[in-house]
Amino acid sequence: MYFFKTSIRFFLFLLLFTQTIGSSIAQSCEELYVRANAMYLEGKLLQVPLELEECITLGYETEAKQTAARRLVILSYLYSDKLPEAEEEMLNLLKEYPEYKPAKADPAELKKLYEKFRTRPIMTFGILAGLTYNQAFVDQTYGVGKESLHENVQYNPKVNFKVGVSFSYLLSKQFQLNISPSYENITFETNEKALDFSSTVMTENQSWLHVPVILRWVIAPNTQLKPFIGVGGAMRYLLSANIEGAQSFDESGIADIEPSPIDIKDQRKEMLYEATAQIGFQIKSRMTHWDIFATYTYALSTFNKPNTRYDNPELIFSYGFVDNDTRLNVLALNIVFSYDFYKPKVLRKYKNID
Structure with missing residues (x-):
């Protein structure tokens, strides 16, 4: 003590x-x-x-x-x-x-x-979060019934989420090269009348590693609120894909088929490529900044594998569902909080000049 x-x-x-x-x-x-x-x-x-x-x-x-x-x-x-x-x-x-x-x-x-x-930052690094909303474009429909039935397929998008990191290398005051790898979820419903006597609703969930590479133009670099636009490309790597189906019959005497998850990763392409556009603004704060922007990605190909559309008998015989050739364009709303890294030096044009 x-x-x-x-x-x-x-x-x-x-x-x-x-x-x-x-x-x-x-x-x-x-x-x-x-x-x-x-x-x-x-x-x-x-x-x-x-x-x-x-x-x-x-x-x-x-x-x-x-x-x-x-x-x-x-x-x-x-x-x-x-x-x-x-x-x-x-x-x-x-x-x-x-x-x-x-x-x-x-x-x-x-x-x-x-x-x-x-005196500008040379690079930034931050944490990204956002919401995704997809748009489906059908190149070709397929089904087990008459073409007049399955060609009226409807896609209903759903809001989902994304999380990741964001890295920017500042080429100059007005131009930045941005890479923002993220884990991105996409969900949508497919509604179709596969047969004369039944209707099918398929809910598909896809998880991707999404890596966009964007060249940004900062329109007003000397203001606290800095609007920018960006263009570039992106790569998607498939992590998982599953689908749940529900089939209802017109006849009351036939029991409806309830949803059950089915793994369909083997029927989806592992890698997709996209064209990408951005619009948003940066808000500067002390040694940090916020990015708030919208991103639209345009798919350059369909996400399904055409040669595997008939490989899953459970989808065909339980739900009457056959993969359509479909592209998914994704609209995302993103928010990023970044730390700014500086490395001050005398500009090249002033070196060795009195």
Whole structure:
């Protein structure tokens, strides 16, 4: 017990001592900044960096104070005609605070120096979530009954979900290359009257690994709300596919067939390719941003395997169902929360130029 009490007292003493020392250093650095600012106003420009060097290395207690100290050093070098030193200090400032921007009231020399640097993010990485809504287009219908029956097939889409990640490489302020692999679910119903005396409803669920590659054009890159459009292509890899059927008969004396899941992955193509378009906007926040956008994918081929349409006897004999040649276009509403990665440097056109 004695050891426990002694340890607590020692910890409290150490905490108090650390806070006292920290407060003393902060106060000392405040005084040094005031003195350095006075030197700057008096024209003693080369003394300013020496005065603030230690406090900048230790770090001021707030971003505003640290930025103000670095800014004062940069201005001192600029007005002393020491451009390389000013560039080095600006680079240090941007590495520490990548989203720093000169204020409107700042000297033109500081703004001109800032414009020499790459200050946009170089890449972003985020988490994606969204909703999917599909549109079916039938190239050719098939069935067990008369063609006049199965050619009137109806597809009813359903809303489903997608989750994934999103990676963007910024080619410039206005152009981005985006890759957003996601796990995507698609669900739809097929309604048809396979025979004169019965109706069939088939509910199909497909799960895909969806990988779109999009070139985006950011229309207004310098605003907080940045609208964009994108075009590209996508690949789908099939993870699973199953179907549930329900058949009802016109005659009351015949029992309806209740739904039961049937695995039909072998009757679906493993890989599909699509053309893709996007429209949306980005909302910038500190070191992060939100993407909210709609994506429309146009299938370049049907999802079923034509040579396996008669391979599943349960579908044919229990439900009178035969695969149609069908393409699925998918409309998705997406939201992404991303972290922005920066790597500031002097722009190539300003290197080796005084």
